[in-house]
Amino acid sequence: MGLKQFAAKTLFGGYINQTVNQQVAESLSGLVNANLYHLIGKDQPILTHDNTDYVREGGLSVGAVYECVDLIMKKVVACPPVVYEVKDSTKLKMYDNMMKSNNIVDRAKSKSIKAEAIEEVHVPKISGLLSNPNDKQTWDEFVGLITLLYLYDGNALVYGNAGDKRSKKWSEIWALPFNSKQFGIRSGGIFDPIKSYYVQPNGGDILLDFPAAQIEHIKTINPTWDSSGSWIYGVSPLRAYLGNLLRAKLGDNAANKMLNNEGAFGVLSPKAKEDQFDAAQKKALHERLTDAQKSKDPMARIFPTSIPLEWLQIGLPATDLQLLDMLKLNREDFYRAYHVPLAFASTDANTYNNISSANKQFIYNGVAPITETISKALTKFICGPYKDTDNKTYIIRLDYMSLPELSEDLKEMVEALDKMDYITDNEKREVVGWGKQKDPAYDVAYKNKNKAPMSQIYEGATIQDRPTNNENKNG
Incomplete structure (x- = not known):
């Protein structure tokens, strides 16, 4: 052939x-x-x-x-x-996974991977x-x-x-x-x-x-x-949560009725038949009770009577119905539905001890999934056509890592980076987003507590033999 x-x-x-x-x-x-x-x-x-x-x-x-x-x-x-150009889609997936790790070292490593995966x-x-x-x-x-x-x-x-x-x-x-x-x-x-x-x-x-x-x-x-x-x-x-929505509205209405009626009510009447009130006595007693309720003088609420009376309660007070406890539990269900920590739903003093942790949990569990969903949708809708004409892949990200609730993560990351003597200062600066310095000294790794350059440690030099910044620049 x-x-x-x-x-x-x-x-x-x-x-x-x-x-x-x-x-x-x-x-x-x-x-x-x-x-x-x-x-x-x-x-x-x-x-x-x-x-x-x-x-x-x-x-x-x-x-x-x-x-x-x-x-x-x-x-x-x-x-x-933020608009990024994707340079390495595989490393982008690695970055997305590692940035959510509970390990601060993994999160620090994800920052360095980000620089290789995408570029603003x-x-x-x-x-x-x-x-x-x-x-x-x-x-x-x-x-x-x-x-x-x-x-x-x-x-x-x-x-x-x-x-x-x-x-x-x-x-x-x-x-x-x-x-x-x-x-x-x-x-x-x-x-x-x-x-x-x-x-x-x-x-x-x-x-x-x-x-x-x-x-x-x-x-x-x-x-x-x-x-x-x-x-x-x-x-x-x-x-x-349809049942919870209905229960929340009915519970609020019931609580309002309780407040308007001031709890349980009842019937006050003489015990003996011969002591029954006539119309004028009923009116007088009602007026006396009304005045006592309105009065700011505590002694006005105490008044004598010459006949024995009995009280027949109708309904139960809010405390016995545990209405407020039911409303609280129902309210917390909605916070769980939206992955908002219960610390945000309660005013109890003990919840403030963990407010920093709750803030981070709220961002990672409640906010981040929404930003990611919107980011992916806008990327597909807006950036898609540019791949055909520019031959480049662009993505849109809503940067939730910049929120102040995650500033504690940055502090922990800096402390972790300070202990990583096997990477250079420029690599550390890229991790925290501060960019590289042009000075060659920032591309040198320092070891041990004296932070001596690797070359000097290899040659057996001491910290006193370390060149000054001027010598570095001139030499």
């Missing part, structure tokens, strides 16, 4: 294999779509089966829910958005969107609204508008103010299950359509599949 025939056969064979593989992939994809979306008709609306409006039933009705969401939202807003860059169009998403929403309002809707409803929509729709490089982005009770999804059929998102304000005749290609749907995972496709919507974190 000649060289030309061999090349032709190889190239043709490669083309056939590629074509077959592509057809197999499309066939499998078609099977998935056909099985998952086989009952979703073209241009049919997909509705969520969850009819609870968690914004109204949770955030606007239950104080504990509002407190938790407000705490998380303010911290997410405080995280500065300035991409004018991306950075411009993060500083000014649109002419009506600031960045704080933009990311704050996304966070609120995600935490209350499990769904948040971001709309992108571009001058050049083919490139999908957005010139402005909007956080849409709709929860899953206000927006709907229209299906395009089996092979286009999400064709568009639509909103019908107040159930009127006006229908607002948003093409799916211009929407980033940030949602929680819905594990419940049904043939109508409602699993395309996210699930509210409050879905498992």
Whole structure:
């Protein structure tokens, strides 16, 4: 076989294999779509089966829910958005895993890996969107609204508008103010299950359509599949706490009634039949009791009577009902739902002993997962098109590590770094984010308590023989 025939056969064979593989992939994809979306008709609306409006039933009705969401939202807003170029995706995964370690040495090592994995860059169009998403929403309002809707409803929509729709490089982005009770999804059929998102304000005749290609749907995972496709919507974190929401509202109403009635009430009457009060005596006794209750003089609450009386209590006081204890437990359930430490829910003095630990736990467990979810969604929505045109991979990160609650971690890290004599000062500076120094002395490792350079230790020199800074610079 000649060289030309061999090349032709190889190239043709490669083309056939590629074509077959592509057809197999499309066939499998078609099977998935056909099985998952086989009952979703073209241009049919997909509705969520969850009819609870968690914004109204949770955030606007239950104080504990509002407190938790407000705490998380303010911290997410405080995280500065940073654009990075990915230099090594494998090391980026290592960095993401190690930075959450409980071991301070691992967290210090993750900082050095970060320098090899990603590099902070300035991409004018991306950075411009993060500083000014649109002419009506600031960045704080933009990311704050996304966070609120995600935490209350499990769904948040971001709309992108571009001058050049083919490139999908957005010139402005909007956080849409709709929860899953206000927006709907229209299906395009089996092979286009999400064709568009639509909103019908107040159930009127006006229908607002948003093409799916211009929407980033940030949602929680819905594990419940049904043939109508409602699993395309996210699930509210409050879905498992519907009973708690109802109990919280009923408990607050009951507590208010208790306060208005001042606890239990009852009937006061003479024991003997012959001593029964007439209308005038009942009125006089009632007025006397009312005056005694209003009086600030404690002796006014004591007055004599010439006949024996008996008291018939109706209902139980709040202490006997343990209503306040029930409300406290119910309140703590919402803090657990949002992974907010219970130290934030209690005013007990003993909780303040561990407030530093609670602050860090709150950031790592309550705030960080939300920032990561939003960061990944914005990276996909905003940075995706730049990979095709610039041939570079950009990511957006909401930097929760800059929050003051984690400043204690930096202090521990610096103390740990000071003991690491096997790395240079420049390496230590990179770990804490202060950047390298150009002075060559910062690239020297120092050992032992005298911090002598390795070369001098090898030569047997003492600390007195160590050159001064001037000698280093001149020599």
